[in-house]
Every structure is written in C-alpha cells, then in structure tokens.
Amino acid sequence: MKYDFDEIIERRGTDAYKYVYLKDVCGRDDVLPMWVADMDFATPPFVMRTLQKRLEQRIMGYTCSTTEYRQSIVDWCRSHYQWEIKPEYINYVPGVVAGIYLAIQTFTEKGDKILIQDPVYHPFRFVPEGSDRVVKWNHLVRTESSFEMDFDALREDVKGCKMMILCNPHNPAGICWSRDTLQKVAQICAEEGVLVVSDEIHCDMVLGGHQHIPFATVSEEAGRISITLQAPSKTFNMPGIVCSQAVVLNPLLREKYFSYIENSDMDLGNVFCYSCAAACYTDEGNEWREQMLDYVQGNIDLLADGLENATDKIKVIRPQASFLVLLDCRNLLAQLAGESTGEEAQEKLVRFLADKCGVGFNSGSMFGPGGVGYMRANLGCPRSVVKQSLEQIVAGLATL
Numbered sequence: 001m002k003y004d005f006d007e008i009i010e011r012r013g014t015d016a017y018k019y020v021y022l023k024d025v026c027g028r029d030d031v032l033p034m035w036v037a038d039m040d041f042a043t044p045p046f047v048m049r050t051l052q053k054r055l056e057q058r059i060m061g062y063t064c065s066t067t068e069y070r071q072s073i074v075d076w077c078r079s080h081y082q083w084e085i086k087p088e089y090i091n092y093v094p095g096v097v098a099g100i101y102l103a104i105q106t107f108t109e110k111g112d113k114i115l116i117q118d119p120v121y122h123p124f125r126f127v128p129e130g131s132d133r134v135v136k137w138n139h140l141v142r143t144e145s146s147f148e149m150d151f152d153a154l155r156e157d158v159k160g161c162k163m164m165i166l167c168n169p170h171n172p173a174g175i176c177w178s179r180d181t182l183q184k185v186a187q188i189c190a191e192e193g194v195l196v197v198s199d200e201i202h203c204d205m206v207l208g209g210h211q212h213i214p215f216a217t218v219s220e221e222a223g224r225i226s227i228t229l230q231a232p233s234k235t236f237n238m239p240g241i242v243c244s245q246a247v248v249l250n251p252l253l254r255e256k257y258f259s260y261i262e263n264s265d266m267d268l269g270n271v272f273c274y275s276c277a278a279a280c281y282t283d284e285g286n287e288w289r290e291q292m293l294d295y296v297q298g299n300i301d302l303l304a305d306g307l308e309n310a311t312d313k314i315k316v317i318r319p320q321a322s323f324l325v326l327l328d329c330r331n332l333l334a335q336l337a338g339e340s341t342g343e344e345a346q347e348k349l350v351r352f353l354a355d356k357c358g359v360g361f362n363s364g365s366m367f368g369p370g371g372v373g374y375m376r377a378n379l380g381c382p383r384s385v386v387k388q389s390l391e392q393i394v395a396g397l398a399t400l
C-alpha cells in the first residue's frame, strides 16, 4: 500500500470538532472518539499540494467555480457511474446539508411535509424542522442483515409530502440501494408529485462487490423529479474545505434551484474548494480512494468478526458503503434498560459504552425513532484504534 493509514495524527488541540464536542456528546473526553463523520487519516497529499499551490498566489480574493472543476465532476460521473452529465447541470453548494437547506427553501413553504426514512442522518430531520417544515417519518424495516424499504408504507406516508430526502448510500446503515428499490421510489414519488433530494455524499465509498447507483439515472422520471447532492469531502477527508455540488437534470428545477443559490451568493465557494475537488476527481484520487477503502474494509472486518466471536449483545451491520458502521445493540440495551424505555434506556446504553468500554460512538436515537437500540461507530481511523476499541468493548461486556 502506497499510503499510510496506520499513522496516528494528534488531533487534540487542533479545533477538531471530534474532540471539541467529545464531552458534550459522549459525557466524557477520555473515550476513543469514534463518532462525527470525518476520518483520522491524513488528508491526501494531492489535496495538500493543491492547498499549498493556492496559498502561493498570496491574494485570497473572491473565487469562481472553474471549468476544470465542473469537467472533473462530469468525467468522474462518467467513469464511475456511467452517468453522462453536462457541466451546466452542476452547481457548487457550501456543503450537502446546506444543499438540502437550499432545496427546502427553494421548493417548499412553511408547514409543508418532508419525508425521511429513519434511522437516518440527523440533519434530514433538523434542517426541515428548523425551517418550520413538518417531518414525515417513513420507517425502514429491519431485515436479518440490514434494513429495507417498505413500499406500501412509503406509498401511504408520502401522500401530501412536497419532498423526500433520500440517503443513497444510506447513513447510518451503509446501504447501497438497488436499482429496483430506487425505481420504485421514483415511481411512487413521481405519482405523488414529490421532489426527491438524493444525498449521495457517501457514493464514492462503496465497499467490495457493491455498487452505487445514482438515483437520477434509474428512470426518466427519477431524473425529472430529483436533485442530486454529492461531495468529495467525506471520501477524501476534507469536509473542513467545504466543497459539495448539486447535479440537476431537469432544466425547470435547475433554473429555480440554481437561481436561488446564486441570488443568495451560496455558490461563492472559498479559495480552496474548486481546485481541491478537481484534484480528488482524478486517477491519483482514485488510487488513494481505493487504498483507503481496502483499509477501512479491514477495520470493519476486525470489529465485526471480533464482536461476532465474542458476544451476541452487539451485532455489526456490515456496511456496503462508507466508514460508518451501525451497531445493533438491542440485546445489550435490553439487559441494561431495567424498567426504562426509549431515550432513557438509550442513555444507559450510551453511558455503558462510554463509562465501561471507553468508546465514544454516536447514539442511534439521534437518527430518529428507528435508531433506538443502535449506535454508530466511525471506523475511519488507524487499525490500532479499532483493535483497542474491540478489546475495550469485550472487557466492558465482561463486567456485566
């Protein structure tokens, strides 16, 4: 392997979100911080070189999205997803969450209903609620190995909604939705006149044997009713640079959405974002990405196999994409909960994992009602940290 993912880089004292809010989220700051979704690997050298080159310009004035930037996205979509898009379909957005916010502002009114599928990435709920929209839950259904959609429920739940926010691949369960599933979603939403905002930020982190299918490509109607949000930020560990993009095929949606973005100056990216994104969407970027994913797969196998051999109290839902891993802790929760239920019981689970196991994971309940009994671990970290977390969990469970 050309790149070193074993290296431990000290992040305390660097304003890293993961450490600054560790105590708030996990109740203590001496746990292994395996929560917020950035990786503890060095940001790739081609990004660092790009930053240095830009610094040499010595003037940090207003910057525009470049032809190279748009073309790098066009080429990447073609070579990775056989998706033919044009540069004019693309607009910069200052983060995927901001892209969701901007879509909500553009296409919905206060009081409108927006459908999301829990357990799901928490801003899907907080962003609409923060804008006085009403969240309509459409619960994913637990299967033996993961979760799936319930189309009968979706058909009912989506009635009267203006928008659905789809997570593809799905965070926190790491699901690459199949073509058939996406086609059904498209058909149901098209029939009900619902706009689909497809958050595809994890699309470039598909793990062995699985495939990412962009929602907009699964049918003519999917392309017509959707906005796709992508970013190199998660995959290449540079969310702090803030570079994300919207891809919109339908000219009417595009005109409305891009005008809103441009009129509010939200397409004015910082001086680094365009060139850093273009540096990632390259062969060199792809090589780094593949090596990073091999390493992450090794981390997932280590934790999943280790827990499988040691306990039936925590089951790893093996992700098809991303470094985020959902842990089914419902057996453990049942043992810890006593008389308590819901959030109170969940808090006992969070406390047990932090206090007795020394690990700081995200609580599943933040992903909505379907997340109670689950925790989300971030395995985008050196192998030694995963090994240590496994040992600490096994030791903690032994105290029960």
Ligand SMILES: Cc1ncc(COP(=O)(O)O)c(C=O)c1O
Pocket: 037, 094, 095, 096, 097, 098, 121, 167, 171, 199, 201, 202, 231, 233, 239, 244
């Ligand atoms: C599904 C999903 N969307 C969006 C984001 C955040 O994206 P951004 O930092 O570009 O707003 C995350 C981060 O974890 C995520 O998992």
